[in-house]
Amino acid sequence: xxxxxxxxxxxxxxxxxxxxxxxxxxxxxxTGENGLLTKANTAKTETKKAxxxxxxxxxxxxxxxxxxxxxxxKIKEELKKIPxxxxxxxxxxxxxxxxxxxxxxxIIDENGxxxxxxxxxxxxxxxxxxxxxAEGTEIxxxxxxxxxxxxKITKITxxxxxxxxxxxxxxxxxxxxxxxxxxxxxxxGETTTKKIIITNIGTAEIFSDxxxxxxxxxxxxxxxxxxxx
Numbered sequence: 001x002x003x004x005x006x007x008x009x010x011x012x013x014x015x016x017x018x019x020x021x022x023x024x025x026x027x028x029x030x031t032g033e034n035g036l037l038t039k040a041n042t043a044k045t046e047t048k049k050a051x052x053x054x055x056x057x058x059x060x061x062x063x064x065x066x067x068x069x070x071x072x073x074k075i076k077e078e079l080k081k082i083p084x085x086x087x088x089x090x091x092x093x094x095x096x097x098x099x100x101x102x103x104x105x106x107i108i109d110e111n112g113x114x115x116x117x118x119x120x121x122x123x124x125x126x127x128x129x130x131x132x133x134a135e136g137t138e139i140x141x142x143x144x145x146x147x148x149x150x151x152k153i154t155k156i157t158x159x160x161x162x163x164x165x166x167x168x169x170x171x172x173x174x175x176x177x178x179x180x181x182x183x184x185x186x187x188x189g190e191t192t193t194k195k196i197i198i199t200n201i202g203t204a205e206i207f208s209d210x211x212x213x214x215x216x217x218x219x220x221x222x223x224x225x226x227x228x229x
Contacts, residue, residue, distance in 0.1 A: 049116070052101045052104050053106060056101060076097065119190065120186070121145050121153060122145065122147070123143065124143075127141055137201055139175070143182050143184075145184035147184075147187075147188075152186070153167065156183070179198075181196070
């Protein structure tokens with residue numbers, strides 16, 4: 001009498017579980033903040049940045065004359081020879097010179113030193129309504145911050161001092177007119193501060209840091225007022 005040989009249901013389940021575990025390990029290895037794909041993209045970005053900087057440095061090195069002198073005109077002439085070079089900007093015909101290449105901006109000083117310009121966060125905002133509303137009405141201010149593709153927003157500090165970390169957007173609520181300050185910080189340590197002016201709640205109040213002493217404010221009803229001394 002022969003016995004049927006085959007895989008049992010328990011063996012099949014165990015095999016599937018093992019395969020799922022191995023698949024999970026593989027995905028975690030490939031993706032994630034320290035995954036292979038992330039590291040590969042980081043290495044690609046660093047290589048692109050290093051190549052761009054090297055091309056600018058080579059252009060600068062070829063701009064010195066026989067006496068070791070450097071002129072802005074000669075540097076600009078050499079920079080224009082770089083394939084796909086972007087905009088070249090000088091300062092009143094002299095130094096420092098800025099040049100855009102492969103998505104980066106480099107600064108060249110009068111000594112020929114090349115540095116990469118730090119990218120600062122860009123901060124924008126929207127209001128839940130820009131219409132004139134009644135006194136005490138809640139208005140939601142939504143903050144959006146962005147920075148270059150190499151960096152990320154690490155913190156957005158709201159007017160009350162609280163922070164939203166590792167996010168590009170946050171919000172807060174206001175119920176009175178005023179000047180509200182938010183600050184965004186990038187992973188490169190650069191910060192941008194933006195003042196948000198709210199004047200559409202109730203009868204708009206006058207703030208000395210919004211209007212100058214010589215201005216006359218007119219609200220939505222046509223009433224006017226001067227800044228008090």
